[in-house]
Amino acid sequence: MKLVFSIVHHDDAQTVTQTLTKSGFTSTRLSTSGGFLMARNITLMIGVDEGKVQTVIDIIRDCCHSRKELISPSEDVNYGYYPTMPVEVVVGGATIFVIDVERFEHV
Numbered sequence: 001m002k003l004v005f006s007i008v009h010h011d012d013a014q015t016v017t018q019t020l021t022k023s024g025f026t027s028t029r030l031s032t033s034g035g036f037l038m039a040r041n042i043t044l045m046i047g048v049d050e051g052k053v054q055t056v057i058d059i060i061r062d063c064c065h066s067r068k069e070l071i072s073p074s075e076d077v078n079y080g081y082y083p084t085m086p087v088e089v090v091v092g093g094a095t096i097f098v099i100d101v102e103r104f105e106h107v
């Protein structure tokens with residue numbers, strides 16, 4: 001058993017979760033925000049048999065798109081410095097962690 005954590009853009013989250021559900025995967029959505037942009041994103045937790053991990057990753061890849069975001073210097077961004085020009089960053093498609101699960105119980 002593996003636990004897939006995937007941080008996805010807020011605008012992609014519904015498509016990902018609907019596609020996962022239609023494909024027979026259970027997921028849990030957590031409302032999160034990135035430490036750099038401080039923007040809202042969604043972290044999905046998906047418990048899955050090891051042999052299905054690649055299917056889950058493929059679904060996430062198909063549903064998540066990368067975007068350019070322009071951050072104005074006045075916004076509350078965690079740069080550690082104060083830029084004088086707008087900063088462009090590419091966000092996503094998705095950031096994925098796959099973690100071993102020692103034990104899984106659904107009681």
Ligand code: 2BA
Binds near residue numbers: 036038039
């Ligand atoms: P944020 O931390 O808000 O980062 C948003 C985007 O800003 C990143 O997109 C990246 O393009 C840029 N960025 C982040 N840190 C940077 C830095 N120190 N200098 C310059 N640019 C930086 P993504 O890489 O697609 O990440 C999207 C979100 O995924 C992140 O939001 C964060 O919530 C999560 N994430 C990414 N890598 C992670 C990691 N290693 N551990 C935990 N969460 C991660």
